[in-house]
Amino acid sequence: MSHTRPTDLRRPLTLRDVSEACGVSEMTVSRVLRNREDVSPATREKVQTAARALGYVPNKIAGGLASQQVNLVAVIVPSLSNMVFPEVLSGISAALGDTGLQPVFGVTGYKAEKEEEVLYEMLSWRPSGAIIAGLEHTDASRAMLENAGIPIVEIMDSDGTPIDSVVGISHRAAGMQMAEAIVAAGYRRIGFLGTKMSDDHRARKRLQGLTDGLAEHGLELIDTEFYTGGSALKKGREMTETILARNPDLDFLYYSNDMIGAGGLLYCLEKGYDVPGKLGLAGFNGVDFLEGLPMQLATIDACRYEIGVQAANLIAGKETGGLIGGHRIELTPELVPGDTIRKA
Amino acid sequence: MSHTRPTDLRRPLTLRDVSEACGVSEMTVSRVLRNREDVSPATREKVQTAARALGYVPNKIAGGLASQQVNLVAVIVPSLSNMVFPEVLSGISAALGDTGLQPVFGVTGYKAEKEEEVLYEMLSWRPSGAIIAGLEHTDASRAMLENAGIPIVEIMDSDGTPIDSVVGISHRAAGMQMAEAIVAAGYRRIGFLGTKMSDDHRARKRLQGLTDGLAEHGLELIDTEFYTGGSALKKGREMTETILARNPDLDFLYYSNDMIGAGGLLYCLEKGYDVPGKLGLAGFNGVDFLEGLPMQLATIDACRYEIGVQAANLIAGKETGGLIGGHRIELTPELVPGDTIRKA
DNA sequence: CTGAAAGCGCTAACAT
DNA sequence: ATGTTAGCGCTTTCAG
Numbered sequence: 001m002s003h004t005r006p007t008d009l010r011r012p013l014t015l016r017d018v019s020e021a022c023g024v025s026e027m028t029v030s031r032v033l034r035n036r037e038d039v040s041p042a043t044r045e046k047v048q049t050a051a052r053a054l055g056y057v058p059n060k061i062a063g064g065l066a067s068q069q070v071n072l073v074a075v076i077v078p079s080l081s082n083m084v085f086p087e088v089l090s091g092i093s094a095a096l097g098d099t100g101l102q103p104v105f106g107v108t109g110y111k112a113e114k115e116e117e118v119l120y121e122m123l124s125w126r127p128s129g130a131i132i133a134g135l136e137h138t139d140a141s142r143a144m145l146e147n148a149g150i151p152i153v154e155i156m157d158s159d160g161t162p163i164d165s166v167v168g169i170s171h172r173a174a175g176m177q178m179a180e181a182i183v184a185a186g187y188r189r190i191g192f193l194g195t196k197m198s199d200d201h202r203a204r205k206r207l208q209g210l211t212d213g214l215a216e217h218g219l220e221l222i223d224t225e226f227y228t229g230g231s232a233l234k235k236g237r238e239m240t241e242t243i244l245a246r247n248p249d250l251d252f253l254y255y256s257n258d259m260i261g262a263g264g265l266l267y268c269l270e271k272g273y274d275v276p277g278k279l280g281l282a283g284f285n286g287v288d289f290l291e292g293l294p295m296q297l298a299t300i301d302a303c304r305y306e307i308g309v310q311a312a313n314l315i316a317g318k319e320t321g322g323l324i325g326g327h328r329i330e331l332t333p334e335l336v337p338g339d340t341i342r343k344a
Numbered sequence: 345m346s347h348t349r350p351t352d353l354r355r356p357l358t359l360r361d362v363s364e365a366c367g368v369s370e371m372t373v374s375r376v377l378r379n380r381e382d383v384s385p386a387t388r389e390k391v392q393t394a395a396r397a398l399g400y401v402p403n404k405i406a407g408g409l410a411s412q413q414v415n416l417v418a419v420i421v422p423s424l425s426n427m428v429f430p431e432v433l434s435g436i437s438a439a440l441g442d443t444g445l446q447p448v449f450g451v452t453g454y455k456a457e458k459e460e461e462v463l464y465e466m467l468s469w470r471p472s473g474a475i476i477a478g479l480e481h482t483d484a485s486r487a488m489l490e491n492a493g494i495p496i497v498e499i500m501d502s503d504g505t506p507i508d509s510v511v512g513i514s515h516r517a518a519g520m521q522m523a524e525a526i527v528a529a530g531y532r533r534i535g536f537l538g539t540k541m542s543d544d545h546r547a548r549k550r551l552q553g554l555t556d557g558l559a560e561h562g563l564e565l566i567d568t569e570f571y572t573g574g575s576a577l578k579k580g581r582e583m584t585e586t587i588l589a590r591n592p593d594l595d596f597l598y599y600s601n602d603m604i605g606a607g608g609l610l611y612c613l614e615k616g617y618d619v620p621g622k623l624g625l626a627g628f629n630g631v632d633f634l635e636g637l638p639m640q641l642a643t644i645d646a647c648r649y650e651i652g653v654q655a656a657n658l659i660a661g662k663e664t665g666g667l668i669g670g671h672r673i674e675l676t677p678e679l680v681p682g683d684t685i686r687k688a
Numbered sequence: 689c690t691g692a693a694a695g696c697g698c699t700a701a702c703a704t
Numbered sequence: 705a706t707g708t709t710a711g712c713g714c715t716t717t718c719a720g
Contacts, residue, residue, distance in 0.1 A: 233636025
């Protein structure tokens with residue numbers, strides 16, 4: 001069932017091995033392998049051939065220590081399982097693609113304590129920059145970020161005070177924007193469905209924005225329903241059934257994310273609710289799988305990919321003339337009315 | 345728009361700083377920070393207080409170089425955007441949780457060449473092990489993996505020859521299993537819908553298994569339809585419309601993944617197709633959002649979380665008595681008939 | 689264009 | 705239980 005492979009005995013190759021194999025000094029081999037220009041084509045060729053033949057892979061641990069710089073960017077997000085963060089990461093990867101910087105991902109599960117651990121771990125690799133979701137951190141996390149001596153970009157959210165730079169949208173404003181749209185369309189009895197969000201600060205801010213926006217029109221949320229874990233689509237159905245059973249006279253349901261919104265939409269269509277005539281629906285995020293639903297769910301695009309790109313550009317010093325630190329980029333999310341809010 | 349923060353001037357803290365701050369030798373400080381037992385409670389306390397007060401974060405670059413070992417596990421997957429790999433990563437994270445090992449993720453976009461780059465980059469950090477999706481790699485990638493001198497676990501797929509260990513399912517067998525179920529249920533005119541899969545070897549193997557399985561019953565695929573990019577749900581709809589327009593007499597549609605299958609299902613229900621009576625449907629993966637669909641799509645569970653757990657356990661040497669290398673774990677995927685295959 | 693020497697910050701191995 | 709020494713594999717710096 002188990003054996004020791006021959007490779008286990010082989011000492012990893014070093015620069016010295018390559019050096020000896022091609023009769024060029026370690027130093028020059030190092031130059032070639034780092035693609036520096038100041039090497040003659042002849043020796044360059046010799047070195048590359050030898051390195052390739054041996055299968056040499058440089059040791060970045062040693063390189064990083066010697067050069068005191070590491071081409072890593074720490075990226076810390078709460079989750080990978082909802083469709084939102086992978087898209088942010090794509091944006092980051094894309095923007096970092098041609099910079100020589102490499103993203104490294106860490107996941108916190110929406111736990112501040114876990115965030116602290118992940119951060120500690122990642123900063124101990126002395127990355128060239130850090131991108132981290134949200135503005136809420138433990139004191140220890142803030143201290144680490146402040147003392148790291150590298151550019152920090154907090155992303156997704158712009159409602160608060162950043163440590164260094166920030167790229168995001170105002171979730172509070174998004175909530176208010178949705179409130180305006182809902183009221184403008186003539187809905188009056190509004191329910192909210194979302195995650196249990198003691199730890200999801202952005203969902204909380206959207207809810208806050210929604211209630212504040214409604215309040216401006218003298219309206220209050222009629223009811224709320226929360227869930228945790230499980231298949232979001234299914235939860236969306238269940239919560240919808242529950243809240244409508246409790247309050248049959250609701251005329252609008254606002255979901256804290258598109259996935260549960262999609263579940264709710266499917267439920268309502270099945271049960272024959274008149275959407276958007278008697279019952280309006282909306283989600284949040286603008287995930288592209290909404291396009292395949294029987295009816296397009298109203299939503300607000302959270303600019304996820306764009307946020308990733310801009311954050312990465314700040315770290316890479318692109319479009320800032322190489323200046324680092326203290327940028328504030330607030331994107332304006334677009335409300336996509338779809339088919340589930342009736343025209344005013 | 346931009347400023348230099350004060351922290352930029354601050355030299356990163358070293359062990360020496362902590363040492364001086366608490367009057368204990370660097371060596372002992374190092375011991376405390378690595379939670380070694382051979383330090384007196386008194387000095388331990390003193391050191392911890394000082395380290396915390398200063399906000400010291402250890403330098404793993406230096407530590408890794410000195411100790412010649414790094415608590416990182418390289419994890420390389422093709423994509424994060426379909427729901428399948430995040431679940432594998434969750435399994436890996438969970439299993440690695442209590443081992444002191446830390447996963448680092450890399451993404452290849454299903455490109456062999458990109459895989460090679462990512463691998464090179466990750467191996468240059470001298471991780472303690474590597475987990476990589478699939479058995480198909482470039483020669484250079486194979487060479488790197490073979491020479492890395494660390495445990496390698498190839499995951500997801502068991503149809504082929506692993507470099508070292510493998511944890512996965514047979515996609516060929518999964519295809520055949522589905523063929524059996526389809527034929528047993530009495531369907532005869534079968535179409536296949538999937539990704540353009542020159543690079544998705546597992547989808548290709550499932551299709552191969554399907555056609556071979558059908559062939560055993562004297563059947564051939566009637567038609568196929570492929571897509572690339574975009575919203576999978578929407579693509580599922582479009583492809584379904586296309587293939588049914590071309591071949592209205594198809595009685596079964598096999599989708600290479602659940603997401604396009606879900607799109608197809610929604611389309612068929614909308615158009616009033618008799619599912620599963622006149623038209624059967626099936627997908628692949630067993631993603632849990634299927635639970636929220638109007639009708640549950642037949643699928644085969646790809647054991648994604650479990651694969652992650654087992655792969656991580658192999659790397660960590662759990663349940664193998666610490667023996668490393670050459671394990672073969674083939675999981676048996678379960679066919680979930682759902683509601684879209686009629687009962688035999 | 690190439691080479692030699694010094695040292696990055698930490699830990700293994702060996703004292704004490 | 706604590707301290708000392710040497711060196712991990714590379715790159716910076718300076719010399720040729």
